[in-house]
Amino acid sequence: MNTKSPYQIKIGKILSVKQMTSMEKMFEIALPGEDLSHAPGQFVEVSLLGIGEAPLSVSSSPTKQGSFELVVRKVGKLTGALHKLKAGDEVGIRGPFGQGFPVRILEGNDLLFVAGGLGIVPLRSLINFVIGNRKNFGKVDILLGCRNPKEMLFHEELAGWKERLDVNFNCTVDKADPDWKGNVGLITSLIPGVTLDSERTFAVVVGPPIMYKFVIMKLLDKNIPERQILISLERHMKCGLGKCGHCQIGNTYCCQDGPVFTYEKVKAIGGAI
Amino acid sequence: MNKPKVSFFDFACCEGCQLQIANMGELLLDVLGAIDVVEFREVMSEKWVGEFDVVFVEGSITTPQAIEHIKRLRARTKTLVAYGSCAAIGGVNGMKNNYKLEDIRKSVYGKDANFFPTVETKAIHQVVKVDYVIPGCPVYLPEVVAVLKAFLAGLPRPVPDNAVCVECKLNENICLYERGVACLGPITRAGCNSWCINHGNICYGCRGLVSNPNTKGAKDILEKYSLSVDLIANKMNMYNKCGENDNRE
Amino acid sequence: MQYNLLNKNQLNDLISFLAREQKVVAPVAQGLNNYAFTEIKNGIQATLNYIPTTLPPKKYFMPQRETLATYDTTQGQNMDPVVEHEKVALFGVHTCDLAGIQCLNMVFSEKPKDQNYLARKNAITIIGYECNAYCDRFASCRLVHNHTPNGGYDLFMTNLGDKFILHVNTPAGEKIIERSHLFSLAAKADLAALERLRQKKREIFEKNEIPIEHEKIPELFDKSYQSKVWADLDKRCVACGNCTNVCPSCYCFDVIDEPNLDLTTGRRYRQWDSCQNETFAKVAGGENFRKERGARQRHRYYRKFRFPIEKFSRFFCTGCGRCSRACMAKIDLKETLVSLIKEQGMENPNAGRQSTIAEKPATF
Known part of the structure; x- marks a missing residue:
């Protein structure tokens, strides 16, 4: 009976911890003897027994084998405790849960990635998956925005994306500092400059709630159909099993039916964004 | 250690x-x-x-x-x-x-x-x-x-921000309003497992107000039960007068 | 034979028989017209003439606080899932509460299955009890078609005046009949008496409690998302969470870790939570997706009358009236629905009564 409990955790071994900004750390975690086998956009429930459990999106691509990566911003009780851990420590893992990005549907199409703030964390999983299987996808544009240069994550990887000839990368900050040489302004300001074939373009947007409304307006201006705009919603999935109710939006459980939805679907459920 | x-x-x-x-x-x-x-x-x-x-x-x-x-x-x-x-x-x-x-x-x-x-x-x-x-x-x-x-x-531990009613219902107590008594449970912070009500007493609001109380709604409730607003304000003041200092800041 | 008879003076013997093999739980008067499902040792303690209990019988299927696992972190993240259950006979469950249990069964049987719930459910025997008339003015069981039995029990008792007639619905129910030696087969005349009673009930429950057809309710909610009624509830609701805690089909919970003082051992448990609580839809970054009390009330109503239609093809409101009885602000489910109906111009006097206080109290 016990082994069947959906609340059972698997042991995750922390292989490395990397400070990314003053607020975020990246944890590389391995499940002894198995792969997480997640799809880009899925999340896991991370536990520290005695402290609690929280949903965190997987940031690494499934093409990375043997371990997976979580990027954790220190905001609450559990994330605060996670930040105190070091390589060799254990965490509890349940999942992966939810519906990730529909990779099969995206294949063969052009992709426009729009990431705001921490939105790059789950989106990175898909971007690296696409880059790892580059020939299966059409034109790829990546737009990234964050509040200031200090909050920018994955510097080295971003530089790598920027240098690729088969990816168009552009980023902006809301507020520059003296060392910043790039764009200054909201992420929405980058969208009009993208040339795209709206019929064969899927836009994948992840960011804070406030961003969705404005970015989606710009995407619709570009004639991208509603069903080709994908977004990932943030909710507090407490159980991950479609039961506890915390992540419910309208008649959908974000943890089971999401967190990735088409804008077409999100528009139909009230109170989603 | x-x-x-x-x-x-x-x-x-x-x-x-x-x-x-x-x-x-x-x-x-x-x-x-x-x-x-x-x-x-x-x-x-x-x-x-x-x-x-x-x-x-x-x-x-x-x-x-x-x-x-x-x-x-x-x-x-x-x-x-x-x-x-x-x-x-x-x-x-x-x-x-x-x-x-x-x-x-x-x-x-x-x-x-x-x-x-x-x-x-x-x-x-x-x-x-x-x-x-x-x-x-x-x-x-x-x-x-x-x-x-x-x-x-080394963990934070905020005072719960739900009403005492939440715990009181879990304990399946008879609501004191049904006895015609004004109880401060609906606007007082939980965390006491509705200790007083479990033992037949009312909630005196000793744990402070919930963070976003519906004061207007609470007044309507008193009216519906024909209880005086002054009565409950006095009851609330008994423990919570200093809360005014927080609001001033 | 599906129908059996029990003499009224043998009710106590039936309870004693059940109590020999399991905990027996029945409605017990608490005073001030409050009732609670409570463990009883003999039939005298129970009261069958009761309005819905303060908490529904869901507390036996998913207790207010339930351990999910114990843990020991001395050697790392070691956790032992806990699945607890005990044999319980639930005695005297009204049809509204049977419906509530059916709702929960659907939710927790859905994949990924909830082993904790299912283990308890499998250890519970249910003996239903028919309401021959309205319990009070808060009930709206006719509206959601729960005023008559629709399964969900092992045995179902109907009071025929001088005796009880019991419908046998499961092998577990049949076992009770066989092994207790308290029952006799129902004769044709008894079945005719049952039919007469049901006919009388059809008259009492002829129309819905509010003027709308059962089938039109989803449409009503499709039109009402932006209704002013929610703004009115926003002003009145104090977010005490009573409505959801007492609801037989509400099942939301929080998961909490409770360490022992050694800080290495402890338990992970779940506790009833409420979408009406301020913090329910808050995320770590501070965003609260249902910040207004009105939005939270709307969510509750939609979870009863609209959302479950697609997933489970049924209403999750059981018509028991508990939310209206328990509401501090006297937010009345029937009144809320009537307001929505009027706003949308969907009133149909043929479908239901227009006054919300017309029901006569029950006579047993």
């Missing part, structure tokens, strides 16, 4: 919360296994001269001397816990703030009033930084233990 050095101090209060802790019973042995009590006037005569890991403070701040004293304690401790309603939210001592300071001083001390400087009643967090709060008159022991565990584990 070195056990944390813990002390208990009191300001204006009835010392009832200390009594609760001293009377903890069997659980006290487990608690004493986890901490090292170095100063606690009500139960021991030893004094501690060094630094503390945790200071538990009962009572509210009502005199200039108390302000200095709590500041000194804050400087000597890594962690400060305000426990009991007087410390956490001002408690019954807040009723002093219904009067002019001069008037109340004269009424208490008569012709000697000048020898007794006084200040408006304040909850501890209104004078110094507080790390943990345990409201309640007296404190609810399971909550004291929960906060102690949070401290030992």
Whole structure:
């Protein structure tokens, strides 16, 4: 009976911890003897027994084998405790849960990635998956925005994306500092400059709630159909099993039916964004 | 592992919360296994001269001397816990703030009033930084233990922000409004497991208001049950008068 | 034979028989017209003439606080899932509460299955009890078609005046009949008496409690998302969470870790939570997706009347009336629905009564 409990955790071994900004750390975690086998956009429930459990999106691509990566911003009780851990420590893992990005549907199409703030964390999983299987996808544009240069994550990887000839990368900050040489302004300001074939373009947007409304307006201006705009919603999935109710939006459980939805679907459920 | 050095101090209060802790019973042995009590006037005569890991403070701040004293304690401790309603939210001592300071001083001390400087009643967090709060008159022991565990584990532990009704319903009590009695459960913070109502008493609001109370809605409720708004305002003031200091800031 | 008879003076013997093999739980008067499902040792303690209990019988299927696992972190993240259950006979469950249990069964049987719930459910025997008339003015069981039995029990008792007639619905129910030796087969005349009673009930429950057809309710909610009624509830609701805690089909919970003082061992448990609580839809970053009390009330109503239609093809409101009885602000489910109906101009006097206080109290 016990082994069947959906609340059972698997042991995750922390292989490395990397400070990314003053607020975020990246944890590389391995499940002894198995792969997480997640799809880009899925999340896991991370536990520290005695402290609690929280949903965190997987940031690494499934093409990375043997371990997976979580990027954790220190905001609450559990994330605060996670930040105190070091390589060799254990965490509890349940999942992966939810519906990730529909990779099969995206294949063969052009992709426009729009990431705001921490939105790059789950989106990175898909971007690296696409880059790892580059020939299966059409034109790829990546737009990234964050509040200031200090909050920018994955510097080295971003530089790598920027240098690729088969990816168009552009980023902006809301507020520059003296060392910043790039764009200054909201992420929405980058969208009009993208040339795209709206019929064969899927836009994948992840960011804070406030961003969705404005970015989606710009995407619709570009004639991208509603069903080709994908977004990932943030909710507090407490159980991950479609039961506890915390992540419910309208008649959908974000943890089971999401967190990735088409804008077409999100528009139909009230109170989603 | 070195056990944390813990002390208990009191300001204006009835010392009832200390009594609760001293009377903890069997659980006290487990608690004493986890901490090292170095100063606690009500139960021991030893004094501690060094630094503390945790200071538990009962009572509210009502005199200039108390302000200095709590500041000194804050400087000597890594962690400060305000426990009991007087410390956490001002408690019954807040009723002093219904009067002019001069008037109340004269009424208490008569012709000697000048020898007794006084200040408006304040909850501890209104004078110094507080790390943990345990409201309640007296404190609810399971909550004291929960906060102690949070401290030992280095975790935050906010006071629950749901209404007492939530816990009261889980305990399947008969709602006191059905008895025609005004109970402050609907607007008071939970965390006490509806202790008073379980034992046939009303909720006096000793744990402070929920963070986003629907004051208008609460007034409507009183009207519907033909209860006077003044009555409940008075009841609420009994413990929560000092809350006005927070709103002013 | 599906129908059996029990003499009224043998009710006590039936309870004693059940109590020999399991905990027996039945409605017990608490005073002030409050009732609670409580463990009983003999039939005298139970009261069958009761309005819905303060908490529904869901507390036996998913207790207010339920341990999910124990843990020991001395050697790392070691956790032992806990699945607890005990044999319970639930005695005297009204049809509204049977419906509530059916709702929960659907939710927790859905994949990924909830082993904790299912283990308890499998250890519970249910003996239903028919309401021959309205319990009070808060009930709306006719509206959601729960005024008559629709399964969900092992045995179902109907009071025929001089005796009880019991419908046998499961092998577990049949076992009770066989092994207790308290029952006799129902004769044709008894079945005719049952039919007469049901006919009388059809008259009492002829129309819905509010003027709308059962089938039109989803449409009503499709039109009402932006309704002013929610703004009115926003002003009145104090977010005490009573409505959801007492609801037989509400099942939301929080998961909490409780360490022991050694800080290495402890338990992970779940506790009933409420979408009406301020913090329910808050995320770590501070965003609250249902910040307004009105939005939270709307969510509750949609979870009863609209959302479950697609997933489970049924209403999750059981018509028991508990939310209206328990509401501090006297937010009345029937009144809310009537307001929505009027706003949308969907009133149909043929479908239901227009006054919301017309029902006569029950006579048993």
